Amino acid sequence: MAETGPSVEFSTSLTSSSLPPPRTRIFKIIVIGDSGVGKTCLTYRFCAGRFPEKTEATIGVDFRERLVEIDGEKIKIQLWDTAGQERFRKSMVQHYYRNVHAVVFVYDVTNATSFRSLPAWIEECKQHALGTEVPRILVGNKCDLQDSIQVSTDVAQQFADLHSMPLFETSAKNPNSQGDGTYGGGNSDHVEAIFMTVAHKLKSQKPLVLSQPPGGSGGTINLSSGVNDRGDGSRSWGCSC
Numbered sequence: 500m501a502e503t504g505p506s507v508e509f510s511t512s513l514t515s516s517s518l519p520p521p522r523t524r525i526f527k528i529i530v531i532g533d534s535g536v537g538k539t540c541l542t543y544r545f546c547a548g549r550f551p552e553k554t555e556a557t558i559g560v561d562f563r564e565r566l567v568e569i570d571g572e573k574i575k576i577q578l579w580d581t582a583g584q585e586r587f588r589k590s591m592v593q594h595y596y597r598n599v600h601a602v603v604f605v606y607d608v609t610n611a612t613s614f615r616s617l618p619a620w621i622e623e624c625k626q627h628a629l630g631t632e633v634p635r636i637l638v639g640n641k642c643d644l645q646d647s648i649q650v651s652t653d654v655a656q657q658f659a660d661l662h663s664m665p666l667f668e669t670s671a672k673n674p675n676s677q678g679d680g681t682y683g684g685g686n687s688d689h690v691e692a693i694f695m696t697v698a699h700k701l702k703s704q705k706p707l708v709l710s711q712p713p714g715g716s717g718g719t720i721n722l723s724s725g726v727n728d729r730g731d732g733s734r735s736w737g738c739s740c
């Protein structure tokens with residue numbers, strides 16, 4: 500039998516211009532916390548670059564995406580802005596927790612109740628089999644409202660330490676606010692830095708799931724029907740309640 504040359508064939512195909520384009524990795528980050536803490540505003544700020552003029556309670560889940568470049572690699576950050584109100588989330592909860600790469604817990608620094616709810620949100624993650632290997636961060640939002648603070652940084656830091664999460668205090672409205680009443684130097688955008696920190700961490704962990712070819716329709720979830728594209732990188736999935 501004549502010998503074929505598989506190794507030659509193989510090396511030729513590797514250098515061929517017919518190779519599929521590199522795949523864009525997607526990081527799915529869910530943002531959870533009580534209603535009104537500012538999840539929509541934070542995700543909007545990161546993806547659209549500004550504070551939304553007006554928001555309504557999220558029904559089901561909103562998706563916002565942004566393509567970022569980290570160390571020369573283009574990565575899609577997909578933020579799942581979940582509904583804080585129980586009645587708007589119950590039929591969607593299963594979807595939130597599937598293939599999650601990171602979790603952002605949000606409370607409102609001017610609302611102690613939203614801080615006290617955090618253990619329940621952590622418990623919900625646990626119930627949906629989200630292990631501690633999934634990076635989590637804690638965000639105290641609305642730091643621009645310095646006169647109304649109800650949750651001190653010390654108390655929040657203790658909680659964050661207890662749950663091995665980094666704590667960020669910020670404001671979706673004024674993202675230069677550092678949470679201690681001071682403002683970040685120059686034009687630094689704290690909200691941007693928070694999500695980019697998560698993205699860097701995820702990139703270093705090299706998740707292998709959830710990728711799509713550039714321009715593809717997405718491997719995460721089929722968004723083709725019942726989707727509202729609002730031109731700010733967001734799409735939504737409502738629930739039937």
Ligand SMILES: Nc1nc2c(ncn2[C@@H]2O[C@H](COP(=O)(O)OP(=O)(O)OP(=O)(O)O)[C@@H](O)[C@H]2O)c(=O)[nH]1
Nearest residue numbers: 534535536537538539540554557583641670671672
């Ligand atoms: N002052 C101030 N107000 C904020 C900030 N972030 C959000 N808000 C306001 O807080 C209210 C609720 O914000 P949302 O982003 O809709 O809250 P949410 O957590 O997404 O609420 P649900 O969708 O019901 O879960 C809105 O009136 C926002 O304008 C902030 O950083 N500072």
